[in-house]
Amino acid sequence: MGSYADGWFQSRSVGDGVTLFWEARIKPDYRCNIWHVRGRDRDMLVDTGFGLVSLLDSIPELNERTVLAVGSHSHCDHVGGHFEFGHRHIHAAEAEIMARPTRLNTVADPYVVDEMFEGEKPVGFSAADYEVKAAPATRTLIEGDVVDLGDRAFEVLHIPGHSPGSIALYEEKTGILFSGDVVHNGANGIGKLILYHTVEDQFLISVERLRKVPVTAVHGGHYASFGRDRYTEIIDEYIARKRSPGCPAEARMAKKP
Ligand SMILES: [Zn+2]
Ligand SMILES: [Zn+2]
Numbered sequence: 598m599g600s601y602a603d604g605w606f607q608s609r610s611v612g613d614g615v616t617l618f619w620e621a622r623i624k625p626d627y628r629c630n631i632w633h634v635r636g637r638d639r640d641m642l643v644d645t646g647f648g649l650v651s652l653l654d655s656i657p658e659l660n661e662r663t664v665l666a667v668g669s670h671s672h673c674d675h676v677g678g679h680f681e682f683g684h685r686h687i688h689a690a691e692a693e694i695m696a697r698p699t700r701l702n703t704v705a706d707p708y709v710v711d712e713m714f715e716g717e718k719p720v721g722f723s724a725a726d727y728e729v730k731a732a733p734a735t736r737t738l739i740e741g742d743v744v745d746l747g748d749r750a751f752e753v754l755h756i757p758g759h760s761p762g763s764i765a766l767y768e769e770k771t772g773i774l775f776s777g778d779v780v781h782n783g784a785n786g787i788g789k790l791i792l793y794h795t796v797e798d799q800f801l802i803s804v805e806r807l808r809k810v811p812v813t814a815v816h817g818g819h820y821a822s823f824g825r826d827r828y829t830e831i832i833d834e835y836i837a838r839k840r841s842p843g844c845p846a847e848a849r850m851a852k853k854p
Contacts, residue, residue: 602655608633611822613771613814614749618656620646626783627713629674629818632775636746639663643766643775644818647709648677648730649719667744669777669818670763671695672792673703679732686744688755689737691762698729701854704792705729738764751775756807758800760792765807772813772825779803780831781817787835793854801839808832 599608600621607621618631631652632643640662645652653659666682669675671691679685679695687695700706709727711718738744740755744766751766759778766775779800780787788800808829816822823831 602650605650606631606652606655608656611814611816613773615773615816617816617822618646618652620649622715622719623647624713624715625820627674627708630816630820631678632816633659634746634749634751636749638745638747639665641665641667641744641746641751641766642682643667643816644669644675644777645678645681647674647727648680649722651681652678653681665744665746667738667764667766668695669765669775670760671698671703672760672778673698673705673708673727673729675777675818676703676732677729680730682732683735685732685734686736686738687734688753688762688764689739690757691760692734692737694762696731696733698731699854700728701793703729754807754810756803758796758798758803759788759790760794761796763803765810767810767812772811774807774810774812774815774828775817776807776815777818779818780807780815780828782820782823782827782831786838787831788839797839801836804832804835808836 606618608616608618610616614635616633620628629644631646634641642664665684666679667686671694694702705727709724711724738753742753744751751768754765756763756765756779763777812828815828
């Protein structure tokens with residue numbers, strides 16, 4: 598366990614050279630998981646949080662080596678800190694959002710609210726004024742691309758649906774999957790949040806594809822990590838729900854940019 602910036606960031610090693618960082622003063626239902634992977638030649642950061650406090654100023658380890666900041670997708674809870682890094686990767690379908698982020702296209706409006714903090718919100722913070730800083734991609738990713746850390750290689754799986762440029766990163770050698778917001782271990786199941794660019798039919802195709810990936814450890818964009826059995830269970834619960842007659846309407850946060 599590590600603590601940084603007066604407890605704003607916490608960290609925990611999850612094995613295989615992977616460390617979880619999280620914004621500890623943001624409630625679990627809002628904050629994302631920030632995954633750091635140590636490679637031989639360079640490191641990878643999968644997602645960077647809301648960007649309210651500097652990752653580089655807070656966490657000395659992030660300054661010691663080259664860090665590739667990869668976005669699982671361009672929602673504000675995942676890419677708010679990308680502007681701090683010199684190497685910024687995002688799927689091509691969301692490159693435009695990273696270059697010209699707005700409160701609507703990053704879903705800061707309506708996602709970011711004063712109630713998302715545990716206790717006091719940071720001094721000077723105003724939910725209505727929050728925005729993601731522009732962080733144009735230095736590399737746009739597409740299906741089949743590889744993020745190469747020297748001795749570790751993560752394959753890009755394009756899994757649109759939650760957003761058009763959602764990706765997962767899969768390491769064949771270890772069976773580790775970083776699954777973003779597509780498959781996670783939230784209590785309410787997956788696929789419940791419908792945003793302006795969510796396409797539910799694509800989401801279903803993406804999770805059916807992901808089900809076939811031989812994972813051993815899944816690190817999602819939110820909530821706790823899990824293994825193969827839980828992964829299959831989460832996906833099967835979603836597929837069964839979508840196929841059941843009279844499938845209930847999902848929670849919509851569908852403000853159009
Ligand atoms: Zn998202
Ligand atoms: Zn998210």
